[in-house]
Every structure is written in structure tokens, then in C-alpha cells.
Amino acid sequence: MAKKDYYRTLDVDKTSTDTEIKKAFRKLARKYHPDVNPDNKEAEARFKGINEAYEVLGDPEKRKQYDTMGDRFFDGFKPGGSGFEGTSYQDFDNIFRGRGGFEDILGGMFGGGARQRSSPVRGGDLQYLMEVDLEEALTGKKVDISFYHSTRCTGCGGKGEKPGGRSDACSSCGGSGTIAASRGIFNIPQTCPSCGGSGRVNIEACDSCGGKGELPRHEKLNVKIPPGVDTGSRIRLAGKGNAGQNGGPNGDLYIETKVRVKEGFRRDGQSVFVDINISVPQAILGDSIEVPTIDGKASMKIPPGTQNGQKFRLKGKGLPKMGGGTRGDQYLVIKVEIPKDIDDDTKELVRRLDDKIKRKG
Numbered sequence: 166m167a168k169k170d171y172y173r174t175l176d177v178d179k180t181s182t183d184t185e186i187k188k189a190f191r192k193l194a195r196k197y198h199p200d201v202n203p204d205n206k207e208a209e210a211r212f213k214g215i216n217e218a219y220e221v222l223g224d225p226e227k228r229k230q231y232d233t234m235g236d237r238f239f240d241g242f243k244p245g246g247s248g249f250e251g252t253s254y255q256d257f258d259n260i261f262r263g264r265g266g267f268e269d270i271l272g273g274m275f276g277g278g279a280r281q282r283s284s285p286v287r288g289g290d291l292q293y294l295m296e297v298d299l300e301e302a303l304t305g306k307k308v309d310i311s312f313y314h315s316t317r318c319t320g321c322g323g324k325g326e327k328p329g330g331r332s333d334a335c336s337s338c339g340g341s342g343t344i345a346a347s348r349g350i351f352n353i354p355q356t357c358p359s360c361g362g363s364g365r366v367n368i369e370a371c372d373s374c375g376g377k378g379e380l381p382r383h384e385k386l387n388v389k390i391p392p393g394v395d396t397g398s399r400i401r402l403a404g405k406g407n408a409g410q411n412g413g414p415n416g417d418l419y420i421e422t423k424v425r426v427k428e429g430f431r432r433d434g435q436s437v438f439v440d441i442n443i444s445v446p447q448a449i450l451g452d453s454i455e456v457p458t459i460d461g462k463a464s465m466k467i468p469p470g471t472q473n474g475q476k477f478r479l480k481g482k483g484l485p486k487m488g489g490g491t492r493g494d495q496y497l498v499i500k501v502e503i504p505k506d507i508d509d510d511t512k513e514l515v516r517r518l519d520d521k522i523k524r525k526g
């Protein structure tokens with residue numbers, strides 16, 4: 166048995182399929198995510214352990230190594246890089262949907278060797294799902310979020326090379342970085358595919374980032390959610406996604422909002438609908454009642470002869486467009502409650518009422 170039992174950490178069996186492991190990871194990662202458990206050290210430790218376990222068991226190659234090597238597996242394995250709070254998040258797509266981010270970082274951990282790309286690459290975008298109340302959608306709010314994104318490695322300045330580290334001259338191009346490809350009678354110089362144009366191979370990888378030139382970093386931001394957001398609204402925070410490579414720009418962070426369902430309220434764009442139950446006498450005689458709005462209670466006059474299904478509009482009690490402005494309206498949808506169990510006296514009363522109505526008509 167190995168030093169750390171990753172199967173136990175993820176609460177799966179040694180015979181579990183990749184899909185089962187993935188499912189178990191997602192479930193646990195959601196449960197112990199720092200956003201869900203702010204300032205909970207135990208949850209944080211669990212979360213790290215879960216991510217570490219999944220870094221191994223979630224990758225068929227690494228899992229095989231782990232299964233066969235036992236304790237020796239840990240000799241060459243430093244989860245999350247060196248001394249960093251890094252976790253993979255590669256599969257944590259419900260809260261974070263990173264595109265082109267941490268898979269790369271993980272690749273570097275076992276692959277070794279500095280990367281040999283030289284053209285600028287834009288960093289991946291990140292997506293953060295945030296739930297807001299209907300009241301918060303009305304007023305907007307400021308909220309602290311914490312998330313991981315990749316940043317340029319300070320150990321190597323993003324190059325991925327160990328400063329002063331060793332390397333060999335590329336044998337394919339003789340160190341020039343270009344090779345001559347012949348097309349008919351022409352010799353066209355091309356970037357050497359073996360070294361990517363650097364002229365060097367077997368470049369010693371940066372110790373901090375494993376050669377990827379980037380590192381996962383935990384960041385906290387105070388985010389302003391504008392008034393009027395709806396489910397599916399997106400707020401873009403430019404440059405807060407993953408780090409660009411080789412001088413490429415950073416990706417963006419998108420906050421996607423989900424407006425929580427408020428009991429009794431239905432929303433359609435800027436309009437809000439609320440069902441109002443009234444009694445038969447109230448419908449016939451009219452009444453003054455209290456009704457719920459997003460702003461709190463409001464009073465409303467029901468006119469005599471109000472019909473079932475009739476709608477009343479409360480002007481300006483809906484929601485603004487995203488970013489603010491004039492508010493939409495709230496609609497009160499009347500539901501007349503017909504009593505089901507009534508005694509004989511009441512039946513007699515209703516009969517008399519029926520007679521009266523008939524005589525009138």
C-alpha cells in the first residue's frame with residue numbers, strides 16, 4: 166500500500182472506472198470547494214487532497230504508475246508544483262470552466278523539459294458561476310470571489326527554462342533554428358520542427374513551473390455585479406483569465422450569473438409575476454390587501470367584481486435592464502379560491518346569492 170491512498174481520498178474502489186472516478190471527484194470537489202467553505206481550514210485541506218488524488222487517478226497513465234509503483238511513485242511526484250497552493254481544476258467545470266489552462270500545467274509535471282513554443286499565445290478564458298438573489302439582481306451587489314488562474318511563472322519569467330540551466334544544440338538544424346526544405350529547385354528556410362526554432366533541445370525545465378512557464382495562483386477579487394442581471398448574464402473581467410504565453414495577452418474571466426428562484430415570484434426579462442390568492446367575497450366585493458414585491462410589501466386595492474386570472478400591473482416594480490435604468494413592471498395574477506368544504510348554512514347562503522344574481526340578470 167502506498168503512502169497516500171488516493172482511492173480512499175476520492176472514496177472509490179481500485180476497480181472503479183474512469184467515469185466513476187471523475188464523478189466522485191466532481192462531487193467531492195464541489196462539497197469542499199473554498200468558495201463554499203470560506204475560512205474552513207479542514208475543508209481546504211480536504212479540497213487539496215481531493216485535487217491531488219484526482220491529478221493521479223484522473224489520468225490513466227499516472228493511475229497505472231501509481232497502482233504499480235507503490236511508495237516509489239511519490240519519489241518523483243510533487244503535487245501542484247513546488248510549494249504552491251496549486252490545484253488542477255482541470256475537470257472542475259461546473260464552477261470553473263477553464264479553457265486551455267491547467268491541463269497544460271499538469272502536462273508539465275510529468276512530461277519534463279521546457280516548452281519550446283515561441284509565438285504569442287493568448288491565455289485561456291475562465292468562467293465563474295455566481296448565484297444571486299432576485300433582490301440582488303434588482304440592486305446589483307459587490308462580492309468577493311476567489312478563484313485560481315494561471316499566471317506567468319516568476320522563476321523563469323514565463324520562458325519555462327531553468328535560469329542558467331543546461332541545454333543541447335539541436336542536431337536537426339545544427340543550432341540555427343531553421344532547416345532548408347526543398348520545393349522543386351527552391352530551398353525555403355523553415356522553422357526547425359525539432360526545436361521549434363530555438364536551436365536548442367533538452368532544455369532544462371524551470372523548477373517552479375516544470376517548464377510550462379506558468380503557475381496556478383489563487384486570487385481574490387471584489388466584483389461588482391450590476392443591477393438587472395438575469396440567469397445567463399455574463400460580466401467580463403478583462404485580463405483576469407489565464408496568463409498569455411510568450412507575450413500573448415491574458416484571457417478574460419467571465420462571471421456568469423444565475424438568479425435564484427424566489428418563492429412565489431416568476432421573472433420574465435424585466436417583468437415579474439406574482440400569483441395573488443383572494444377569496445370569493447373579496448373578488449365580489451373588492452378589498453384592500455397586502456402584496457409582496459421585490460422591494461417589500463405593498464398595498465393594493467382589488468376592485469369589486471375582480472375576475473379569476475385577471476392581471477393587475479404595479480408600474481416600476483419589475484427589474485431594470487442589465488446595467489440599470491428604468492425598471493420594468495410587476496404583474497399580480499389573481500387566483501380566486503373557491504372553498505371546497507362548506508357547511509349547510511353556507512350552501513344556503515350561496516343558493517340565495519345565486520337566486521339574487523339570476524333575478525338581477
Ligand SMILES: [Zn+2]
Binds near residue numbers: 318322375378
Ligand atoms: Zn518557471
Ligand SMILES: [Zn+2]
Binds near residue numbers: 339343
Ligand atoms: Zn532545430
